[in-house]
Amino acid sequence: MNTLAIIGAGPGLGLAVARRFAREGFAVALIARDKSRLEALVSFLRADGYTAAGFAADVRDRSSLAAALESATAELGPIEALQYSPVPAKEFMRPMLDTTAEDLVGPIEMSILGPVAAVQQVLPGMRSLGKGTILFVNGSSAVRPRDGVAGTSIAFAGESVYAQLLHGALAAENIHVGQLIIPLGIGSGDPAHEPEVLADRLWDIHVQRGEFRSYAAPLID
Ligand SMILES: NC(=O)c1ccc[n+]([C@@H]2O[C@H](COP(=O)([O-])OP(=O)(O)OC[C@H]3O[C@@H](n4cnc5c(N)ncnc54)[C@H](OP(=O)(O)O)[C@@H]3O)[C@@H](O)[C@H]2O)c1
Incomplete structure (x- = not known):
């Protein structure tokens, strides 16, 4: 059984994507900081008969992140799919003129x-x-x-460039890199932004291996 690792796995998009890939036969590794929340998500998945385990790590602590991915591989099987989707902290979202160099450390650690x-x-x-x-x-x-x-705007720009370069660099190795842009709030009432619909989109990106970037819905002017 191959594994999907979700980095930044919570009860919204993370759980929906976990279910979507697990339905297709993937084992699921959930990675986030809060061990007890992870255990609750894992028990939901196991109750449905899926193979899942939680691994606590903070994406800003790179050695904990590497250790979590290593444990996930050892416990569940090789990681065929990786999703990077930790929800950014509120303090990363300040007005431009109030943002200091120090304020960019967290966003850059998380997103790049x-x-x-x-x-x-x-x-x-x-x-x-x-x-x-x-x-x-x-x-x-x-x-x-x-x-x-x-x-987040500054750090996401770096993340997007990194991911796009990776898309080109790995294409010849049958490793697909894709980015899904979600314009509105997840679960905000817009049907295209329901977690299950977004999970289907991510599954389709995994299967179809198309362009680098897709949008859950058109950007609003
Ligand atoms: N929510 C929205 O409205 C919205 C809108 C547009 C795009 N997005 C994107 O959708 C994805 C998240 O979806 P969601 O909001 O439904 O979230 P979710 O999958 O329910 O949960 C995301 C999880 O990220 C974890 N996380 C936050 N900081 C972390 C860190 N430093 N290290 C490890 N894990 C961390 C949190 O768990 P812990 O606190 O336990 O670490 C949180 O539960 C993100 O990529 C976000 O950019 C969300």
Whole structure:
């Protein structure tokens, strides 16, 4: 059984994507900081007969992230698919003119250094499998920077460039890198933004291996 690892797995999108991939036969590794919340999510998945386990790590602590991915591989099986989708902290979203260099440390650790560390950790396994999928999930500020959310806008720009370069660099190795942009709030009432619909989109990206970037819905002007 191959594994989907979700980095930043919570009760919204994370759980829906876990169910979607588990339905297709994947084991699911859930990675987030809060061990007891992870255990609750894992018990939901196991109650449905799925194979799942939780691994506590903070994406800003790169050695804990690498260790979680290593434990997930040892416990569940090789990681064929990786989703990077931790929800950004509120303090990363300050107005531009209030944002200091220090304020950018957290967003950059979360959205640039964390993804690079995670990909470095899973790439050898994907190469051994001869296939892989790496999914990045972002809000609209990744493609349309906004004052008011300066930290995430700046860090998401770096994450998007990294992911796009990776898409090109790994295509010849049958490792697909895709980014899903989610313009509105998840579960805000818009049908295209329901977690299950977004999980279907991510499954389709995994299967169809199309363009680098897709949108859950058109960006609003
Ligand atoms: N929610 C929205 O309205 C919205 C809108 C547009 C885009 N998005 C994107 O959708 C994805 C998240 O979906 P969601 O909001 O439904 O979240 P979710 O999957 O329900 O949960 C995300 C999880 O990320 C974890 N996380 C936060 N900081 C972390 C850290 N430093 N290290 C490890 N894990 C961390 C949190 O768990 P712990 O606290 O236990 O670590 C949280 O439960 C993100 O990629 C986000 O950019 C969300």
